[in-house]
Amino acid sequence: MKRRIADLLVTTTVAVWTLAPIVWVVSLSLKPASLQNDGRFLPASPTLENYTGLFTNPMFTTALRNSVGISLIATTVSVIVAVFAAYAIARLRFRGNGAVLGLALGLTMFPAIALVGPLFTLWTDLGLFDTWLGLIIPYVSFSLPLAIWLMTAFFRTIPWDLEESAQMDGASRLQALLRVIIPVAAPGVVTTFLLTFLACWGEFLFAISLTSTDRSRTVPAALAFFTGESEFQQPYGAIAAAALMVTVPVVILVLISQRRIVAGLTSGAVKG
Amino acid sequence: MAAPALLLMVAVTVVPVLRTAALSLENYSLSAPGERAFAGLDNYGRILTSDTWWQDLAATVVLTVTSVGLEFVLGFALAMAMHKMLWGRQFLRTIVLVPYAVLTVVSAFAFRFAFQPSVGFVGGDFNWLGETWSAYSVIVLTEVWKTTPFMALMLLAGLVTVPGEVYEAAKVDGAGAWQRFWRVTVPCVRPAIVVALLFRTLDAFRVFDTVYIQTQGAVGTETLSFLSYRFLIRDLEVGLGSAVSVLLFVCVAMIAAGFVRAFRGES
Numbered sequence: 244m245k246r247r248i249a250d251l252l253v254t255t256t257v258a259v260w261t262l263a264p265i266v267w268v269v270s271l272s273l274k275p276a277s278l279q280n281d282g283r284f285l286p287a288s289p290t291l292e293n294y295t296g297l298f299t300n301p302m303f304t305t306a307l308r309n310s311v312g313i314s315l316i317a318t319t320v321s322v323i324v325a326v327f328a329a330y331a332i333a334r335l336r337f338r339g340n341g342a343v344l345g346l347a348l349g350l351t352m353f354p355a356i357a358l359v360g361p362l363f364t365l366w367t368d369l370g371l372f373d374t375w376l377g378l379i380i381p382y383v384s385f386s387l388p389l390a391i392w393l394m395t396a397f398f399r400t401i402p403w404d405l406e407e408s409a410q411m412d413g414a415s416r417l418q419a420l421l422r423v424i425i426p427v428a429a430p431g432v433v434t435t436f437l438l439t440f441l442a443c444w445g446e447f448l449f450a451i452s453l454t455s456t457d458r459s460r461t462v463p464a465a466l467a468f469f470t471g472e473s474e475f476q477q478p479y480g481a482i483a484a485a486a487l488m489v490t491v492p493v494v495i496l497v498l499i500s501q502r503r504i505v506a507g508l509t510s511g512a513v514k515g
Numbered sequence: 516m517a518a519p520a521l522l523l524m525v526a527v528t529v530v531p532v533l534r535t536a537a538l539s540l541e542n543y544s545l546s547a548p549g550e551r552a553f554a555g556l557d558n559y560g561r562i563l564t565s566d567t568w569w570q571d572l573a574a575t576v577v578l579t580v581t582s583v584g585l586e587f588v589l590g591f592a593l594a595m596a597m598h599k600m601l602w603g604r605q606f607l608r609t610i611v612l613v614p615y616a617v618l619t620v621v622s623a624f625a626f627r628f629a630f631q632p633s634v635g636f637v638g639g640d641f642n643w644l645g646e647t648w649s650a651y652s653v654i655v656l657t658e659v660w661k662t663t664p665f666m667a668l669m670l671l672a673g674l675v676t677v678p679g680e681v682y683e684a685a686k687v688d689g690a691g692a693w694q695r696f697w698r699v700t701v702p703c704v705r706p707a708i709v710v711a712l713l714f715r716t717l718d719a720f721r722v723f724d725t726v727y728i729q730t731q732g733a734v735g736t737e738t739l740s741f742l743s744y745r746f747l748i749r750d751l752e753v754g755l756g757s758a759v760s761v762l763l764f765v766c767v768a769m770i771a772a773g774f775v776r777a778f779r780g781e782s
Binding site for chain 2: 246247250251253254257258260261262264265267268271279280282283284324325327328330331332335337340343346347350352353354355356357358359360361362363364365380381383384385387388391441444445447448451452463466467479482483486487489490493494496497498501504505508509
């Protein structure tokens, strides 16, 4: 009984600490403009006007389109390239696979700001500044090491004997890959896709450095430049609503695939 | 099959990085492109003799040490609690992922608004982000909120691998709870501790988003990433900004090497 009370106490404390900032943003997003300065934790008279305003604000809608497009394309490219690389590393054990993995790990420690200078000047020369492609390229490169790392960890847990036994039973190599290996590897690919997408979706430094207009600004960058319907009042409510619109979907996705994400995130910790 | 990955990483990361190193040796400002010239180590000299560099380095170190230190203590406590928990572990494992999934920009805004006078519910009339020590506190609090779950989950993954018999044996030998923690738990979990601390320290050292959203580097909270950004994008001083990036990279590499050495030395 004592243990149960202690567990309950820990759980409640952590839940409150974790959810309080979220509840606060929800509450701010529900406050009408006239009451956004009331300093209360909960809204006195909740309204949805911040949300309806958001979808008539082209700054938000184009940023949302940019975010979805850029993140999806970059993630897809990154994961496809990573699947091949990780398969080679985990399965074929070619010479130099340690070098690929080492390079990937080294690059994850790299300060992204060190890429901003050359990309900024190069993109200006090539006409890639403030375009989708101008963000997709760096997004692929910074998310690729993470994707390779996660995919390799997953591929190493696959019992490759399955492939050989399938071939012994008369399946071709391609059939073995399609029927046996891919179904086993699919959860790993999905998790990698999700974590990679999360990294691109929330990226901020490249997004503010390599864009200058609505043309390619993603939501995190747009939030920093957000102005409401009137320029003279800081649109706290609108920022809060926009922040939630891009946060809630990914939080739900993460919670749904919670078990696999924890396995992916901690794959580095156990092997040391 | 690994060739495309290798090619991409080299083309889009290694090559630009070498370019950064080259640009850092130039006197190159986009606002005066005509005066572009090779300058040797001038940029480094200017930076390392400026007060700004040393102040920003100190700010970065203070923010890194306090946030990673707090995250580690809280994360370890949380991991231990989750490990021993009979009830609600699954719920906690789920809920701690929420801060991880929240965008850094969003958590930075959430805490900024919470402490902002006349908007937030925390601070009353005191301008938290207007004074150095309080601005540090808000930035650290934001970072701790966002990343303690990651720390806890990494450490929990390590704790799970400790065989229960080791504890039993220590108990039978008369080791108290404190002794068991220091003599059994910590050594067994050390690989997880090193990896978690390494990842988080390098991350914290490059902190940018939270500073950008909350203070724009004002009141002494400018970090090295922000300094580099300010030179490159705001002042268009490509040479100076690149030199700061290179120095930041050197700091990060030194931290990583330090961790690797500490890890090898002990084991």
